Amino acid sequence: AKEAQGLEAEIAQDKDVDILIEDNYQSPTASPPTRLSNRCIFKPFQMFVTMYGLPAYNELDPTKFVALTYAFMFGVMFGDVGQGACLVIGGYLLYRLKHMNIAGIISFCGLFSVFFGFMYGSLFGFEHVIPTLWMKPMASENIMTTLILAVCFGVGLIIAAMIIQIINSIRQKNPGSALVGTNGLTGLIFYIAVIYIVVTKLIPAMGPTRFMALLVALIIICLFAIAFAEPIQAKINRQKFRLHEGPVMFVTESIFELVEILLSFLTNSVSFIRVGAFALSHAGMMSVVMMLSNIENTTTPVGIIIVIFGNILISALEGLIVGIQVLRLEYYEMFSRFYSGTGREFKPYGPTNK
Secondary structure: OOOHHHHHHHHHOOOOOOOOOOOOOOOOOOOOOEOOOOOHHHHHHHHHHHHHOEOOOOOOOOHHHHHHHHHHHHHHHOOOHHHHHHHHHHHHHHHHHHOOHHHHHHHHHHHHHHHHHHHHOOEOOEOOOOOOOOOOOOOOOOHHHHHHHHHHHHHHHHHHHHHHHHHHHHHOOOHHHHHOOOOOHHHHHHHHHHHHHHHHHHOHHHOOOOOHHHHHHHHHHHHHHHHOHHHHHHHHOOOOOOOOOOHHHHHHHHHHHHHHHHHHHHHHHHHOHHHHHHHHHHHHHHHHHHHHHHHOOOOOHHHHHHHHHHHHHHHHHHHHHHHHHHHHHHHHHHHHHHOOOOEOEOOOOOOOOO
16 A cells, blocks of 8 residues: 555556556455565464465454464463473474474474473473472362463453454444444443453452442443444444344344354353363373373383373374364454454565565
């Protein structure tokens, strides 16, 4: 877009060439292509974005968001200093030699595994070699805390995804979608209000919920706006809205869709419990390896072989499972809220260095 005026000035000097520049991106004759321009550590993560679909024009490129959230969740679920360091080194070498995007992703995720390995005090499954900077997930007093923190983190990501959707709607000049709808401002207010009420009920120390009547009123208004988002959005966008099957059928469908939306809020939030569950699973599987090695004595050749083989097996198996589960969270819990992926790839007519 910033080069369009220069191009227009150049072509104006040639009487044999005409150019038409159109600013209305909603027009059926104008569908600008998308060219992703991420660099360094973020570039390999474009693979995950393009697997889902390229961002449409005027839609935020989610690559950086995916890279940071994916690597963070991977590190939480796969926290071990030694195994993480192996992922960093092995992934980096493969990326430099074979230029494999998945290797670059593994290397970046390994950095977060190292970080959380220090937080958990875990080195190749040994829990007492390095100090624990935060907590050990498998400790009996920390199991419930780990799961609750995972859900809280998921709530934060869902709120972030809804904010991105609002920004996307503003960029696409769709105020109706930004203000009203499941992932618009009404959905965001509803979700935050419900979370606030739930937290105050679960934590007695916070005291009684103030402005309860106001919160309930906001929730009811937001639910009404979400249920009847289509006609309200059409009104805001100054578009015509037509009922195809009559008002009774429209109201019935809106009520059932509202129930489905409420269930999606609940299931999306609870789904992040798997982040904490896999952190516990990883620690549990490594404790089994340590138990088997101690039977043969860790200092003996058999004990050393058990430790090495156990680390390799768990790194491969758990790493694959964790990678898939985090990708599932990205696609189903976050992308479904703010990302359309309906863009088309920019393909230049000639060679380009960019």
